[in-house]
Amino acid sequence: MQEELQPDAVAIFRSIVADPSWTRETIERRHQISAERVDEIIDSLARLMLLRPSLDPAREYDPVSPEAAVIELLAEEERQVRQQQAQLARVRSSMLSLQQTYFEARQQRRPTEAIDIIQDRDMIRHLLADRARRTEKELRIAHPGSGMNEEGLARSRALDLLMLERGVEMRSVLQHSTRNHRPTRRYVAEVVRCGAIVRTVPVVPRRLIIFDRDIAFIPREGGDSAQGAVLIREPSVIDHLLSSFDALWEDGRAYPIDVDEDEADVIRDEIAQAILEQMAGGAKDELIARRLGISVRTCRRYIATITTSLGAQSRFQAGVLAAQRGLLR
Structure with missing residues (x-):
């Protein structure tokens, strides 16, 4: 099928289109090529559907527009492609319907599988x-962010x-920012x-759930649980995650359900410390806010307070001064 x-x-196709009364002999004379070459070209144009047998007995072939030719030429191939796509869709649907059966059977067959x-x-x-x-x-649960939505909290509750x-025995570590999230407080x-x-820290790096010290769930690469999860049963890996x-x-x-002023001050100090360490690492405001589960506006207020307290003129200088004064962990 691939002909170039x-x-x-x-040039000959152009002549045929321009001169409806063409013959092979006129093509030979006009283009100064051999009869054998003219025959090869006419056959090639016919195979490409650019020429079709004429209904006029006086003419051998009539020219066809390239647009019409390509539709006729590729009609069969396109039909086959559509059939293949439909077949692929049926196979994919049939195979994926076995997904739940596969995981349930693997749990029964290989309960000690590592990952x-x-x-x-x-x-x-479901798992x-x-x-x-x-x-x-x-x-054991470690959960990043400023708080789950109502639907997620209802399932967890x-x-x-x-x-x-x-x-x-249930222990959970959340981020300080969840203290201001009413659904999480409830x-x-x-x-x-x-x-x-339940305890809180400034930053929870990634979500972690460990059941009975023998099975753990963590997000896939990137830390986004929307991309899937990794189920772990390997004792040495679980031991590391527990550490x-x-x-x-x-x-x-x-x-605490009711935060007193002294405790609130400590929390603010710890958030400020975490922001300072993120700044020293070169993180931008939006990334810092996302990691701590706070708004960008709140993050920038903290940064302004930190910069002023250090007597710095810029974020970069604040990081340098913090390092010089031993304020970074």
């Missing part, structure tokens, strides 16, 4: 809920209360009354 028209073929990558969000929720119902001893009723008040312990959680826990402060 040579310059002499293009599994899960991309389907509904499957992740988290299933594990929460089977947890017997403890739950239902599962957490069931675990707490069974006597599961959630915390409820689970704390049922026995959970990271314990470090956050030790630095955390209890999440």
Whole structure:
């Protein structure tokens, strides 16, 4: 099918279009080429649908517009492509319908598998809920951001209360910014009354959930849980994740339902310290705000206060002065 028209073929096609009374002999004389070459070109133009047999007995072929020729030439190929695409769609739909069966069967067949990558969000929720119902001893959660939405909190509340009723020890580390998030405050008040312990830190690097010290869920690369999750059963990896959680826990402060002024001052100081360290690392305002779960406006107010308190004229100078004075960890 792949034929490329040579310059002499293009010239002959032009002549045929311009002169309806053309013959092979006139083409030979006009273009000074051999009869054999004329025959090759006429055959090529016919194969490309640029010539079609004429209904006029006086003419051998009539020229066809390239637009009409390409439609006729590729009609069969396009039909085959559509059939292949439809077949691919049927196969994809059929195979993906087995996704849930696959994961459930793997859980039964290979319960000690070290790592599994899960991309389907509904499957992740199903696995988290299933594990929460089977947890017997403890739950560890580290959650970044300024607070989940009402739907996410409702799902967490239902599962957490069931675990707490069974006597599961629940520890959660949230960010300081959640202290100003009313839905999170209501959630915390409820689970704390049922026995959970919740602390906050300036920054939670990534989400982490560990059940009974033998299975953990973390986001895929990039830290965005919308891209999927990694399920981990490897004991050495879980031990490392528990150490990271314990470090956050030790630095955390209890999440009080009513924050007194002294405690609020401490929290503000810790947020300012975290912002200073982010500034020294070269992070921009928007990134700092996102990491701490605060608004960009609030972040910039902190930065202005920090810069003024250090007597600095710029963000860069503030970072240098902080380093010189030993204010960075």
